[in-house]
Amino acid sequence: MDYQTDTVGILGLGLIGGSLARALRDSGFARHFIGYGYRDTSLRRGVELGVIDEYTLDLEALVARSDILVVCAPTLVAAELLVKILEHTRGVTDGPVITDAASVKGNLLAAALDAGAGEMPPRLVLGHPIAGSERSGVDASDATLFRNHRVILTPVDGNDPSAVALVRDMWQSTGAEVVSMSVAEHDRVLAATSHLPHMLAYGLVDALAQSDASEDIFRCAAGGFRDFTRIASSDPIMWRDIAMANSDALLAAIDTFSAHLGTLREAVANKDAEALEATFSRAKAARDEFAALLSERSKPSGENA
């Protein structure tokens, strides 16, 4: 088989890391997969499942043996791991290509610049697959998780073009559609589409749960409320870390939203039929367009293969 690269090191073997290894094995992108983590529980399971070929708890060995390292740990652990990797690759020009799958990019960029005394390591290309599942852990890993999903890469000036190309090829081989933007733009877009909605859902459910009518409230809520609050069932630790790592962009998103909600509140208070209808109609048009786009994108298609 004609592999694009030989050995992939996966740091953190959960849903994302496991799914990536499975997808890259299926696509023939790489030959050999090594797992790494702080504890061996999920790593042993990964070998049992055939998701990875072997694992190590020795980061230096992993770095030495891998052609590409993918940090698949949650936001704050990812930053920690990235710094440790960069300690092992400092001054090395032909070391492994390094990338990640974490939800926030700004904190990783800052950590990398810190570790490199202000210089971005040329073979580090930060990325983020916009995919997930209600399930978690390597047992839930799925080779098709990224198919027809977006992956955002945030290359920077000074990146080694071959490193950017390898990371792009890696994600494309999973069936994902790769787009590029700046770190700041990524964090702003994710704050808007994901981090802010999580804050609104968590905030709403918490407000209702603390209400003295909470029993009636949850007793009488229906399907629309279930969909709207589904993301409030997400992992609190993961979201605590994302909120802290992307606090600047998230604060800006909260403030923009609060201003809009304030305008809507005034329209309700003034019973301003025209303003209410205009806002709701604009929102419905935008949302219908988005839903059509998403539905189009998720159709099975050879074009993304």
Place this chain on the structure above:
Amino acid sequence: MDYQTDTVGILGLGLIGGSLARALRDSGFARHFIGYGYRDTSLRRGVELGVIDEYTLDLEALVARSDILVVCAPTLVAAELLVKILEHTRGVTDGPVITDAASVKGNLLAAALDAGAGEMPPRLVLGHPIAGSERSGVDASDATLFRNHRVILTPVDGNDPSAVALVRDMWQSTGAEVVSMSVAEHDRVLAATSHLPHMLAYGLVDALAQSDASEDIFRCAAGGFRDFTRIASSDPIMWRDIAMANSDALLAAIDTFSAHLGTLREAVANKDAEALEATFSRAKAARDEFAALLSERSKPSGENA
């Protein structure tokens, strides 16, 4: 067949009115169904589909021939129709039982009190089935729409107990679970579980659509965002009217939510890990409990029959 009542008049033959007629015919609650509306388009279709037996555009005739009148029009039209019905039943003690299916109860109560010079008509029992569908119109009507769903009735002092019992029996025969609360409590609960979430979803989508990054935002949003914003695809006219009819309870709900969001914003700004984790954990616990409740409720069960 042993019917509980003879003739049901349905005012407004859309998804809710059509589904109610189908369910009541299937359950044997009533023998004869008459549709009423301002225009005959959906009414003719209702007869074609066998949802209703006949229709009339003459409200006085409908009132004279019905044992129970169910106003199934949207919020503001429902208030208008209710006032017209009450003009025809003023001073009549054995007229039809009157009920409705609109989303807000306070405006209907106010309209009824206005029409009755401060006296609540004893045979008027306001109600609200917590059920719906993304589809609308009589063609989408479904005899099982209310099965295992809640119906809230808001009986008042001075209600004729036999009228309350008939409305309760009517909804129970559709397979719904009937609960009672005050008009104010209904409007507060619905503001929290439905009206506020719609404002948040409409407000968020409108804010994002107006952002100068809106193209990237919608391009990179995924499944969680789709679920969260599903209700922003609801009918703008219907929601304009609900927001105006329930403005007091909605404003209170917006203010409670805004205060919670403000607290969450402070926790993000201060990178207060403990406060963030506590809020998210409380919300996740409440949401998981609600989802389990809803899932339990929607299981097929003879207990609700």
